[in-house]
């Protein structure tokens with residue numbers, strides 16, 4: 001441990017544990033980076049400089065006395081993806097949700113602007129597309145997830161918008177969605193919204209854009225001209241019991257029809273027809289019922305998985321629910337790989353049973369960083385992540401149902417929301433979502449603060 005540390009590790013961990021690790025803005029700063037430092041040495045390579053990777057880089061730069069950190073990421077831009085929903089509803093302009101990646105990579109970090117094509121964890125070896133092989137002592141795996149556009153027949157990333165088929169899970173797609181919602185409000189017709197059967201980023205996002213479309217048409221006095229239908233692949237609209245009743249009530253009050261257990265097979269953009277199937281278990285048997293719906297406006301969610309190079313690396317779960325899509329086999333509390341203790345993984349790529357959100361990452365970063373340093377020091381990783389995730393479900397232009405919960409789906413409201421009935425939508429949560437969280441992302445998390 002460094003001479004320049006202000007308090008001992010033991011005291012630091014005690015303070016951290018005793019302080020509620022809340023998710024709201026007010027909870028920022030539990031892990032005051034200046035209060036801890038370590039002389040641990042070793043070459044750290046971070047694969048993926050998004051929300052999780054850059055936050056880890058920034059925090060490790062602060063906590064290590066002699067950091068040796070290499071980041072591999074091909075991006076020109078850093079996107080604040082939670083803002084895509086607000087671009088798609090006209091609240092943010094597109095230019096408000098991104099910054100140049102060069103301005104976001106912490107100084108002192110060696111940035112290899114390249115794509116990783118393979119990892120061999122037994123050799124501690126990474127293969128890049130254009131820069132040959134890179135070796136590491138410690139690996140931070142944060143490449144996010146891969147959107148599998150080819151898994152929905154009839155539409156691709158390039159053809160988004162054709163037949164009035166849209167998705168906010170893409171920057172261009174979000175912009176097209178906003179233009180289409182405005183037009184849909186004028187023309188009227190049938191709006192179909194879907195999520196998907198795989199784990200996906202921000203499970204609330206498909207519901208948010210549906211509710212915002214509803215509210216937008218009400219504001220334009222055209223709601224009577226549209227019908228809205230939400231299809232979910234899940235057994236229930238939202239599986240966090242504290243928030244589910246109010247969300248169902250809102251859908252009911254707004255006259256939005258919900259169909260459960262249903263997933264998209266393909267889209268005929270020419271005929272404006274979506275082919276789906278409902279999969280139900282009756283006794284021991286799976287009963288599959290095909291459904292075909294005409295639409296005038298369709299918002300769909302593409303299937304997602306871990307990136308291909310991760311699936312091929314031997315770092316993924318090999319059995320259980322998280323194996324199919326290749327999510328990484330990490331301990332759900334320590335975020336350390338179950339087989340390779342010199343690897344930590346967090347963010348969307350991690351195979352842990354919580355919601356894939358940047359709010360979750362905010363609570364994962366200090367745990368993963370502290371545990372990585374413990375491993376570098378030859379100690380046992382002791383920090384534990386409790387599965388905290390937050391999903392601000394925008395229910396209208398002015399209110400958000402701020403769902404915050406842990407692995408056990410217990411509500412975990414952040415201060416000052418502990419003083420409100422957070423099982424209901426709140427105006428204060430809207431202000432947090434629209435005004436507070438983006439600066440917290442760009443000027444807090446990505447700079448190694450605000451955890």
Ligand SMILES: Cc1cc2nc3c(=O)[nH]c(=O)nc-3n(C[C@H](O)[C@H](O)[C@H](O)COP(=O)(O)OP(=O)(O)OC[C@H]3O[C@@H](n4cnc5c(N)ncnc54)[C@H](O)[C@@H]3O)c2cc1C
Nearest residue numbers: 048050051052081082116143144202347348356357358359
């Ligand atoms: C529409 C939408 C709405 C959302 N709403 C919310 C919300 O309201 N609240 C919330 O908390 N979260 C929300 N999220 C989710 C949140 O944005 C993600 O959970 C978060 O960005 C994931 O961070 P990450 O670091 O794991 O991945 P990312 O931020 O996606 O970063 C992954 C990085 O890895 C890099 N990479 C990928 N492959 C490779 C490779 N082969 N080699 C090298 N680098 C690679 C990429 O270039 C990228 O920079 C939303 C997301 C979307 C799309």
